[in-house]
Amino acid sequence: MATATAKTVQIKIKRQDAPAGNPHWEEYELPWRAGMNVISSLMEIAATGQTKDGHETSAITYDANCLEEVCGSCAMVINGKVRMACSALIDKLDQPITVEPLKKFPVVRDLRVDRSVLFENLKRVKAWVPLDGTYDLGEGPRQSMTLQEELYPISRCISCCSCMEACPQFNDDTNFVGAATIAQVKLFNSHPTGESLKRERLDALMGDGGIHECGYAQNCVEVCPKEIQLTKAISEVSRDVMVQAVGDLFRK
Amino acid sequence: MAASESTISGVQPLRAGEGNSFLWRRLHSLSGIIPIGAFLLEHFLSNAAAIQGPAAYAEQVRFLNSLPLVPVLEFFGIYLPITYHGLYGIYIWLRGKNNVTEYPWTGNWLYTSQRWTGIVAFLYMGYHVYTQRFSGIHLGTHPEAAFGKVQAELLNPWILAFYVAGIVAASWHFAYGVWLFCAKWGITTGQRAQKWLGYICLLLAIALIGGGLATLAAFRSAPVQSPASQVETQLR
Numbered sequence: 001m002a003t004a005t006a007k008t009v010q011i012k013i014k015r016q017d018a019p020a021g022n023p024h025w026e027e028y029e030l031p032w033r034a035g036m037n038v039i040s041s042l043m044e045i046a047a048t049g050q051t052k053d054g055h056e057t058s059a060i061t062y063d064a065n066c067l068e069e070v071c072g073s074c075a076m077v078i079n080g081k082v083r084m085a086c087s088a089l090i091d092k093l094d095q096p097i098t099v100e101p102l103k104k105f106p107v108v109r110d111l112r113v114d115r116s117v118l119f120e121n122l123k124r125v126k127a128w129v130p131l132d133g134t135y136d137l138g139e140g141p142r143q144s145m146t147l148q149e150e151l152y153p154i155s156r157c158i159s160c161c162s163c164m165e166a167c168p169q170f171n172d173d174t175n176f177v178g179a180a181t182i183a184q185v186k187l188f189n190s191h192p193t194g195e196s197l198k199r200e201r202l203d204a205l206m207g208d209g210g211i212h213e214c215g216y217a218q219n220c221v222e223v224c225p226k227e228i229q230l231t232k233a234i235s236e237v238s239r240d241v242m243v244q245a246v247g248d249l250f251r252k
Numbered sequence: 253m254a255a256s257e258s259t260i261s262g263v264q265p266l267r268a269g270e271g272n273s274f275l276w277r278r279l280h281s282l283s284g285i286i287p288i289g290a291f292l293l294e295h296f297l298s299n300a301a302a303i304q305g306p307a308a309y310a311e312q313v314r315f316l317n318s319l320p321l322v323p324v325l326e327f328f329g330i331y332l333p334i335t336y337h338g339l340y341g342i343y344i345w346l347r348g349k350n351n352v353t354e355y356p357w358t359g360n361w362l363y364t365s366q367r368w369t370g371i372v373a374f375l376y377m378g379y380h381v382y383t384q385r386f387s388g389i390h391l392g393t394h395p396e397a398a399f400g401k402v403q404a405e406l407l408n409p410w411i412l413a414f415y416v417a418g419i420v421a422a423s424w425h426f427a428y429g430v431w432l433f434c435a436k437w438g439i440t441t442g443q444r445a446q447k448w449l450g451y452i453c454l455l456l457a458i459a460l461i462g463g464g465l466a467t468l469a470a471f472r473s474a475p476v477q478s479p480a481s482q483v484e485t486q487l488r
């Protein structure tokens with residue numbers, strides 16, 4: 001709960017000027033207003049350009065776009081846990097609020113990190129529906145209502161990388177692919193057209209850093225802002241990978 | 253495949269089509285159930301014969317040692333898989349970045365406990381195999397000395413405590429290992445199924461711990477048998 005004393009908001013932000021720069025904390029104080037969230041607070045800090053003790057400071061770099069938890073760009077470590085900054089309401093956070101960049105991704109500057117590893121991973125598992133685009137294929141195959149209901153939530157992934165940030169297995173020793181990519185494999189493998197690349201996707205997940213690195217800590221499913229059933233996706237894709245691996249012993 | 257030259261820094265992308273980690277990791281998972289888990293159940297059950305007294309216990313030890321190819325069974329069914337499972341498990345542990353302080357949730361606690369119970373059980377097994385199998389009187393040829401040999405060890409309260417720790421750790425590690433196996437091999441996938449399996453595995457853990465402790469109690473409460481060392485000196 002916000003401390004009502006003098007109606008201010010105390011925020012500590014971990015800043016860093018360059019990818020190799022020295023991380024350091026800066027403190028800010030803002031007048032409290034109803035409905036504030038972490039992004040709106042960052043905007044106010046940019047407007048005043050001052051730290052708590054009145055020093056002038058540079059603008060804080062961060063990613064944010066939609067401000068309604070659909071673009072996925074604003075994931076940050078807030079009060080020690082990864083979450084979307086735009087939906088992190090100030091009134092629901094203990095103060096002083098600490099805001100840090102994601103810890104498992106290279107910092108570009110301040111709160112902005114480079115999350116291209118997820119894009120790379122999605123490419124490596126071919127997370128798309130293959131279409132050659134040279135002629136009109138007409139309508140796609142129909143999906144049953146049940147299938148739609150199962151897949152729609154997974155299609156809501158916003159590539160925020162929270163699941164990877166919170167995963168103990170996602171680090172530079174394992175170079176684990178992470179839950180989001182595995183869930184997308186399930187999505188595209190279950191799609192009537194996307195299915196044609198199923199073998200290749202499952203093969204990719206058997207490579208180093210693949211699905212087997214998951215240790216079922218289940219943090220991913222706890223932090224996913226879109227409440228995607230990530231552990232279910234991991235178990236199901238895991239079974240498909242296993243079935244294919246065992247089958248290949250006899251086929252190849 | 254394997255176009256995995258990456259120019260990004262930090263955690264690297266998936267190395268599609270490269271390496272053997274899939275095989276080793278799945279072998280680790282499987283070996284925990286078969287043969288290690290199967291042996292664990294057998295071992296708890298066999299030892300529970302102690303509850304029926306020294307004679308029944310000796311009979312059980314005699315029976316097990318009458319199985320054909322005991323050394324081969326021991327090597328391929330017990331020593332090799334446990335050594336592999338233990339060492340590879342430590343390797344897995346070292347590569348994980350534990351964050352249960354930041355994210356103190358049940359699944360994450362279980363993930364952490366699986367590592368600690370694993371190491372306790374592994375160290376305990378090393379000690380237990382050394383003292384009961386490779387030192388002192390050989391029980392394969394002297395099954396009648398088995399009860400007394402275990403009993404002599406358990407008279408020391410520190411060793412008794414180590415046995416309790418070993419039993420609790422191995423039981424927990426195995427029971428949660430069954431749960432993990434079912435999740436990782438896609439046997440239980442949905443939340444409801446995983447929750448129910450969780451309860452079943454909890455019961456399994458309680459049953460194993462209860463059985464193990466009852467067995468220890470049987471050794472402690474029975475009148476002290478002639479200590480193994482004495483039998484051994486008589487034999488020399």
Ligand code: SF4
Pocket residue numbers: 163166167168169170178179213214215216217218219220221230231234
């Ligand atoms: S369940 Fe797997 S992917 Fe999810 S946080 Fe745990 S180890 Fe990571």
Ligand code: SF4
Pocket residue numbers: 156157158159160161162163164179180183223224225226227228230
């Ligand atoms: S699966 Fe959830 S946590 Fe992971 S990137 Fe997608 S939306 Fe974010």
Ligand code: FES
Pocket residue numbers: 063064065066067068069070071072073074075084085086087
């Ligand atoms: S700004 Fe788009 S998710 Fe937060």
